[in-house]
């Protein structure tokens with residue numbers, strides 16, 4: 254095994270200066286990788302590649318999470334077989350990405366991502382798979398640059414993400430001090446942090462995401478450039494940023510992630526209008542509450558929808574714009590419509606929002622104005638709205654965040670539980686001149702400034 258690794262030492266004449274790293278092989282009795290935590294499909298891919306005479310290792314989050322006794326979300330494999338060779342070995346596989354080809358081996362719903370060791374990547378060439386795909390139409394190199402295993406390790410982001418596990422001798426191979434960082438619960442970027450962030454600014458978001466999810470610290474050198482380089486994120490394609498935002502907030506640690514994003518100045522490039530509104534004094538309690546709720550839901554195995562997250566993350570921006578328009582004398586309803594259009598229009602320039610999400614997000618917001626209006630048939634019509642449930646949940650979060658305290662959420666909670674008679678009674682109890690309607694007559698919807 255050792256011999257095999259030696260043969261992968263990088264060739265001479267590499268120009269790019271790298272910090273000196275020492276290769277370490279941690280034998281099976283000195284680490285905690287339990288094979289039982291590796292999925293059968295991942296093991297199958299590794300052993301079939303090995304049996305065909307190729308090098309193949311589990312790498313990335315799979316190894317990291319198992320060493321931390323966690324359950325990996327997916328498994329990535331790195332190999333010296335070319336994508337064509339991998340594809341030929343697995344009937345159930347497909348090649349993706351044009352610039353740097355990756356093979357997805359499919360086992361029912363599980364996908365094992367197999368990448369060929371990558372060489373001394375330079376500049377924008379070195380980025381995640383999403384980025385590679387997103388930039389295909391750009392000026393980036395078209396060729397696949399394959400390399401040695403060590404080169405493959407050095408182009409990865411954090412040392413803890415560059416550990417390789419071999420199914421041939423069950424050893425863990427560490428080129429960059431990842432095991433040490435794992436033991437110290439620390440994220441360290443491989444190479445010169447500023448260079449690596451400039452190559453791919455999304456690495457700043459990954460630092461925050463992993464710090465929150467793994468409860469790791471960020472090494473001082475890795476942390477230092479973030480605040481200054483955060484604006485580089487505005488150059489990342491908006492579609493990729495949309496995906497990254499979802500990863501940030503749907504892993505079950507959204508509230509903590511949000512705190513870190515604001516701490517490092519990373520909120521502004523992702524949500525410019527929200528960050529500006531907050532800087533101007535708009536409260537962000539609703540965002541924090543919504544993220545706490547989302548985290549709880551995720552830990553209970555429930556689903557979360559991107560449009561609910563986005564409705565919350567853009568709420569301060571919407572409030573600021575809506576208020577600004579009302580202060581200028583626009584009536585509440587048209588002001589809201591205009592504000593919604595403007596906020597979405599601005600946001601898609603930072604992070605794309607696919608239409609299937611922006612539509613429902615708009616509806617959640619619009620329904621916030623309809624929920625207080627319950628007279629006559631209104632409540633029954635609102636109840637039938639396809640987005641009623643999400644809008645009602647949103648209202649509850651607003652109330653929990655202290656935005657409104659009129660018991661409207663409770664009213665809707667009761668209303669949903671009642672039969673037809675009970676609903677009629679509740680509606681008849683809504684006196685036309687009651688306090689809830691007086692509010693409507695003021696033509697001011699339930700804004701936090703009420």
Ligand code: ATP
Nearest residue numbers: 313314315326329380381408409410414415453456
């Ligand atoms: P998780 O899947 O739990 O979110 P992960 O570490 O597996 O975490 P992936 O996005 O699945 O993250 O990427 C797999 C591996 O690819 C990473 O562990 C890392 O080694 C490498 N990688 C991913 N994105 C980048 C990037 N932007 N720059 C450098 N290396 C990256």
Ligand code: MG
Nearest residue numbers: 313314315327
């Ligand atoms: Mg992964």
